Structure formats: C-alpha cells, structure tokens
Amino acid sequence: MYDAALAEPPDPAGRIDRAVGLTSQPVMPPEARSWEGRREEPALTEALIQLLRSAGRQLGENGAGAGSCISRALSLLEAERLRRDCDRTPPPPMTTGGLSPWRVRRVRQHIEENLDATIKIEDLASVAKLSVRHFSLAFKQSFGVSPHAHIVRRRIEKARELMLLTDEPLAQVALACGLADQAHLSKWFRRLVGATPNAWRRQYRTEA
Secondary structure, eight states: OOOGGGSOOOOOOOOOOOOOOOOSSOOOOHHHHHHHHHHHHHHHHHHHHHHHHHHHHHTTTOHHHHHHHHHHHHHHHHHHHHHHHHHHSOOOOOOOSSOOHHHHHHHHHHHHHTTTSOOOHHHHHHHHTSOHHHHHHHHHHHHSSOHHHHHHHHHHHHHHHHHHHOOOOHHHHHHHTTOSSHHHHHHHHHHHHSSOHHHHHHHHHHHO
C-alpha cells in the first residue's frame, strides 16, 4: 500500500488561485437579461400582494396564519434581494496558470475515490489530460500545495474521521487511508496535526 506520491518528490514553487473556465449555460445578452428580470417582477409583486392581503384578512382572527404569510413574504423579498445583489457582484478576476474548474473536479474526484490506494502523479495528470510537468505546476496554482502534500493532507483528514467514527486499530486505519503502516500514519499525523494518533483519538473521543 506504499504510495509513490508520499515519497516527497521535489516540489517546484506555486501558489493557489481558482481558474475561471467556460460555463455550460448559454450566455444571455444584457438586453435579454433585463427583459427576463422585468418578466419576473410582476409575478413576484403579485405573490407578495396576495400574501400580504391574506395576512391582513387573518390578522384579527388568526395571528399564526397571518404571521406565516408575512414570513413567506419576507422570504421572497430576501431571496429577491440576494438575487439582485448577486447580479450586481462583479465576476472574480481572471487568473492564469491553474487548472480549469472541470479539471479540478475530476482530479478531486479521483483522489477521493482512491485514498485507500496508490495515487500516482502520472495518473492525476492523465485524468486532467495534461503532461506531468504542466499538471504539477497547474495543480499548485489551483490548490496552493503540491499534489503530494494535498494527497497526504486528505489521507490524514480521512484517518481522523475513521479514528473518531470507528474502533478500528490504527494499523487498519493507516491501510484504509493508503498509508503503508501505523508508523507511516504516525509520522504524517504528528507532522500535520501536532499530536500522535493515539493521543488525539483519546482526547477527541473523550470530549465527544
């Protein structure tokens, strides 16, 4: 179960940022978007009028019903305000050099599905349809760390989940997280968490 990705290969420098890719939704021209908004406003206005009228009718006889109508009207208004705020929010600045969103999703999925097995950088590069060198640089641009460091971090996070939620011995936890043995788990756990697996497990399971 020893992972070649955990052998701490050379680590070229890189920084995190999120790459902005193409959207799968068709782009609506500004004039169409403004017309779309105008078509939605009468429906929203009518719904609010009906809710407030209903609240007014029930106010003297059914306070709970009136309160429910007012709450629904407020929810509609808050949702509309949020939608308008999002429409006014400028898009994030474009960045270059990182993985596109679809590559990030595919790489993350591959890592999560194979945490209990060997994960080679060549396999990740193939998933992203890039050369190993290009992938390594782009990965660090998007994730802020090397593929090796990210994989180790995810293995230790999974180990913590298993240690809290199961009674599996640490040797079995290590294997389930793609680590060679308990000593391998302890080495990385202490480096990333700052405590031994046994001490951390006792502390947090006792608190829980």
